[in-house]
Amino acid sequence: MFESVGTLLGSPWIYALVGLSVLLDVFLPVLPSGVLVITAATAAAAGSGAATGQVPDGVPDILALILSATTASVLGDLVAYRLAWRGGERLDRAISRSRRLTTAQERLGEALARGGGPLVVLARFAPAGRSVVSLIAGAAHRRARDFVPWSALAGLSWAGYSVALGYFGAHWLGTTWLATGVSFLALFGAGAAAAYVMRRPPAQARTS
Numbered sequence: 001m002f003e004s005v006g007t008l009l010g011s012p013w014i015y016a017l018v019g020l021s022v023l024l025d026v027f028l029p030v031l032p033s034g035v036l037v038i039t040a041a042t043a044a045a046a047g048s049g050a051a052t053g054q055v056p057d058g059v060p061d062i063l064a065l066i067l068s069a070t071t072a073s074v075l076g077d078l079v080a081y082r083l084a085w086r087g088g089e090r091l092d093r094a095i096s097r098s099r100r101l102t103t104a105q106e107r108l109g110e111a112l113a114r115g116g117g118p119l120v121v122l123a124r125f126a127p128a129g130r131s132v133v134s135l136i137a138g139a140a141h142r143r144a145r146d147f148v149p150w151s152a153l154a155g156l157s158w159a160g161y162s163v164a165l166g167y168f169g170a171h172w173l174g175t176t177w178l179a180t181g182v183s184f185l186a187l188f189g190a191g192a193a194a195a196y197v198m199r200r201p202p203a204q205a206r207t208s
Helices: 002-009 013-024 033-048 059-086 088-096 099-113 118-125 129-139 144-173 177-199 203-207
Strands: none
Touching: 013 033, 013 059, 033 059, 033 144, 033 177, 059 129, 059 144, 118 129, 118 144, 118 177, 129 144, 144 177
16 A cells, blocks of 8 residues: 555645645545545655655655645635635524534634634644634634634644654554554544543633
8 A cells, every 4th residue: 555655645646635635624524634644644754764764855745745734724724714704694503503513612712812722723633623613713703813823723733743643653663554553543542632622611611
């Protein structure tokens, strides 16, 4: 598998494929964009000699992979944000019917109003969290300047983490299925932890 992906990595198509997958998974969270990013990073490590401890000649490929995933993540967030902005009333009605989404909307609004959006970064790792945050920010007509910088940081954090899992997993464990499996588990573990933190009520609500 790594040989075939490594061949694809040598062409611009791998970046287009990664970018398209990351762009679309804001609407289709079932797309395995993180799995694809990790696999591509593992293949890049195999081609660069990272698995054998040699000088990583393929670092530009790794940087391009991070840039592709980050850019697509931000673009996908913006598309969802703008669509929700235009259809805000209908989305507001849908959100109001869900207690969980209403709570998420309130927490996001408070975070952005305070000038900070760690919740946006955290949500990027949680399953479907990116979709919820982007749609809620648009539906609530949050200012783009409050949302976009945190979206960019979230995309970069997620892309860097996913690529690092694949690249360093291959460096430590070799380009094997074991390395890929461990990387996948680490990605899913981060998602589960992020989802758990997001489900917890705010500190004020717990102490009141």
